[in-house]
Amino acid sequence: MSVDAGPEAGTRRAAMLEKLAALDAEHAKAVEGGGEKYVARHRARGKLTARERIELLLDEGSAFLELSPLAGWGTDFPVGASVVTGIGVVEGVECMVIANDPTVRGGASNPWTVKKVFRAAQIARENRLPSINLVESGGADLQTQREIFIPGGALFRDLTRASAARTPTIALVFGNSTAGGAYVPGMSDYVVMVKEQAKVFLGGPPLVKMATGEESDDESLGGAEMHARTSGLADYLALDERDAIRIGRRIVARLNHRKAVGVPGPPGRPGFAEPEQDPEGLLDLIPVDLKEPFDPRQVIVRICDGPGPGNEVVFDEFKPLYGPSLVTGWARLHGRQIGILANAQGVLFSEESQKAAQFIQLANQVDVPLLFLHNTTGYMVGKEYEQGGIIKHGALMINAVSNSTVPHLSIMMGASYGAGNYGMCGRAYDPRFLFTWPSAKSAVMGPAQLAGVLSIVSRQAAEAKGQPYDEEADAQMRAYVEQQVEEQSLPFVLSGMVYDDGVIDPRDTRTVLGLCLSVIENAPIRGTDRFGVFRM
The missing domain is CATH 3.90.226.10 (2-enoyl-CoA Hydratase; Chain A, domain 1)
Known part of the structure; x- marks a missing residue:
């Protein structure tokens, strides 16, 4: 699979390296202990x-x-x-x-x-x-x-x-x-x-x-x-x-401790191949402005096993033409099979939600762990989508995530806002491990959206009372709220609150996930066929 990070790669890399330098400085504080x-x-x-x-x-x-x-x-x-x-x-x-x-x-x-x-x-x-x-x-x-x-x-x-x-x-x-x-x-x-x-x-x-x-x-x-x-x-x-x-x-x-899961793959299967694309290129992928989408397949080919015996393709995509803003499919990582759900265009629509629920069911049928790659602004809003059933379809996806019993791993790459965080197995949904990239942000909604909602509510309240609206105060309020939400949604803040298991260098993602996949093999991996009532 050939990928191209585009002409903005240099700008993206520089921004990511700056964030990584800040991360190194904070990690150094932890390492130095009491000084x-x-x-x-x-x-x-x-x-x-x-x-x-x-x-x-x-x-x-x-x-x-x-x-x-x-x-x-x-x-x-x-x-x-x-x-x-x-x-x-x-x-x-x-x-x-x-x-x-x-x-x-x-x-x-x-x-x-x-x-x-x-x-x-x-x-x-x-x-x-x-x-x-x-x-x-x-x-x-x-x-x-x-x-x-x-x-x-x-x-x-x-x-x-x-x-x-x-x-x-x-x-x-x-x-x-x-x-x-x-x-x-x-x-x-x-x-x-x-x-x-x-x-x-x-x-x-x-x-x-x-x-x-x-x-x-x-x-x-x-x-x-x-x-x-x-x-x-x-x-x-x-x-x-x-x-x-x-x-x-x-x-x-002397503990006589044994893993519950044996060596992955069929007997005699040779070792895995390194990724098809250089993981170094992960620094070129994440836009400075998270409103700008990026193709998660470019991440997948840099963290998953490359093609080789027993792994003919890097990524077997599932339903590629349906619900395209959520990418789903099968891959191997350090020789272990995983199912992947990755946000492509940020917004989750009804089709993406139904696709996710079906894919999660399939993974549970075959006892395969799931990897969630976050970059979502949440579920789509608007009259057309409400009438089309976005609530029940979003609930379908969250139901599937909530009741799935195969291990879940989550990587927050970019945005992870609103109920999209829930549907993509955020911290509240107990992934076995959740790690964050320095580029990630997580909150109820984006800073500008949240400030805008408060502004609309305040404006409507003033109109209902027949009072003039203070535009200058509104501008100050919006600026303050945007700054506050921006600061509170940054990865250091969330990691400081133990809402993830650590902020990592994107280039270390494959290694970290490989360690996690090895760890989860200490306990039995069994899927379920029991989910809550799906509202169809």
Whole structure:
């Protein structure tokens, strides 16, 4: 399939590179943790950083799919929310890794830490991943306890439910694990504590003194040796951090964990071919103005497997002449079959909605995961379309997405507005993974449209009261609303709120999706034939 990004490619590339530079700067903030001063102090205590611990834990040379690195962006809390989460391979097993960053306020949990860990736990649960907690945290950030206490309790509930579902949970305790944080090792299947470093107690010496008048020290109250010899909370006593990581890897090696889905494709099928088009060209595709459409087939040929034995064509398009503003079809990615739904011209009409519902049903019949590539302004409005049944047809598509049981993956490339976000499996519809390009925007509607609607409503209200309309104030209101909606719909804002799993470089899309497709094979992939009532 030959593609051409057009004469605007240079302008588009320059705009995307500028956005990627901004993304790199924000990711750097998360990587630096609490900053040079606190990292140096942490190292002076002979301790590894959270990311160094992760690197030693994972199999050498394996990938780490970091999740929600921008959590907390735009808030009063540091970018990253004082915790690192992601999926990595340990002794050949894909595991969810959750590592407190003690250089950020002692690793204390804030409201965004809770949201980020909730999302990690959800991914682990849906994909049947063992979880490894690298623990060193002072517990809750007490200044925000009101926002943490009630929802935070579910973190411990999730640990027990994971164990009940036979997805192992492991805690490697490197330092403090106090108050509610003590329940992370308390509710994990396996617990490793580092000698003379781990401190696990519901109440530290000051709290015990206040509550009971008892004098105690850290070691006798909650030290690693005490828990290994006396309380029995520690299953393994590690000599140092590296020994704890070695023990953790040994535990995973003995889990006898097996994927639910075998090697994809028929027996003897050779490996996959690289994309037909260079992924570097993805930077040339996204228009600076998202109102300008682009052909998603140009994305597909740059992220999916190229033609080869067992994969004669890159993309088998389904219903290419019907509902053309939504592209649907079958492809392979890293050897795995997927179904793709990709917005072509932005607007979803009745034909596109019906086409999508049928295609989702077909994918469920053959147990094939679905990939949604977002660039939609939503469902079409207007008298003609309302009379033609756009509501019931949009509902048909959303019904199909809501009840489909094959795994869904979503990539927000451009616009993702209104109910179009729902129909294309936005965050509210629980895709297994959702990643965003720096070019993406998501809101109830576009900034100009939303400001215009408010202007019309205000103008009609003034007319109904027989009052003159203040055009100058209207212009100021529209400018303010457009700016506000524009800012709130940007990917950093949405990622900071943990409404996606990360903002990624478009060129990394194939690799990220390949990792995700491998992860979802840990749980059975079964489609459904049970949907809600389709209004025809």
